[in-house]
Amino acid sequence: MDGLALGVVFVVLTVAVYLACRRLAFWVNHPLLNVVAVSAGVIIAVLVACDLPYAAYAPAREAMTTLLGPATVALAVPLYRHRRLLRSHGLAILASVGAGALLAMVSAGLAASLGGLPREVVVSILPKGVSIPFAVEISRIYDGIPALSAAFVVATGTLGSLFGAWLLNRSGIDHPVARGLALGTVSHAQGTATALLEGEEQGAMAGLAMILAGVFTAGFAPLVVRLLGLL
């Protein structure tokens, strides 16, 4: 099969697997049933079964991620819709999300470098708390590995949606604003989904926090990379 035909097959395969996983996730609402993780797992299994290397799939990836730019920019829309929340809780939101984003990066980076991981892996783990379009770009800027960053992001989100609400209950963080902010800052889209289950206000706060955490993380990244001596 020539390259173009193979590319079309991969695009069709990816869309089909995505739609199937999405439907499955609607039926079986469980945090471990992550659409990205399960879909990628299925596609990797198909590639391995057909004895194809990742390089065969890569051109199709380029075609499918062209819309990621405009899709990421679209995040400004929910941010704008919730601008009133931003105005009424401005200080609490900016200060806590900023501190959280910084702490997430520093603690991840420190733990990974103390654990003796190679530099490129340490850089890839830094943006693990923000949604994938930001994480992938931040990782690329500092010569990390985008795919690894995406994996850490999914792992963090799953962790947050599995234990987030439980941790908040155990620690007496009861205010809806605080709960939403914590879930969104630490576990991005998956945390936001969890927060939405709790209520409208938690969900709005989490969505806001997730986008702001992306912006803060991008802003702090040069500082943290220098701080950890990763340059």
Add this chain to the structure above:
Amino acid sequence: MTQRVYYCAKCLGQLGLLWGISLAGRFLAETLALPVPGNVLGVLLLFGLLCLGVVKLEQVAATADFLLRHLVFFFIPIAVGLMDWGATFAQYGLMLLVAVVISSVLPFFAVGYLSLLLQRRR
């Protein structure tokens, strides 16, 4: 039918607008040599344009909502890239898990307590 064609044309126009802003963000990041991803600048750019009223919400909302509903789709092809990194996970799996857990739990409490504190002071 005509309505459908009109709707599609509208969505394509909105996509063009979002795309243009995304390219502008990328261009800004590159020309100013900023260590910030172009897409982050793109988000801030669109947010600013919406706040200033240069772009109206209904000029981007339909396409933006569609793209955001399917945002996770774009991450699947990126995550497939993991197949080349199986050895790294096998080698450092435990350490990576520890790093992810620590860096999730610490900021989680930091954000929760800090925002609780700032809420109560108001």
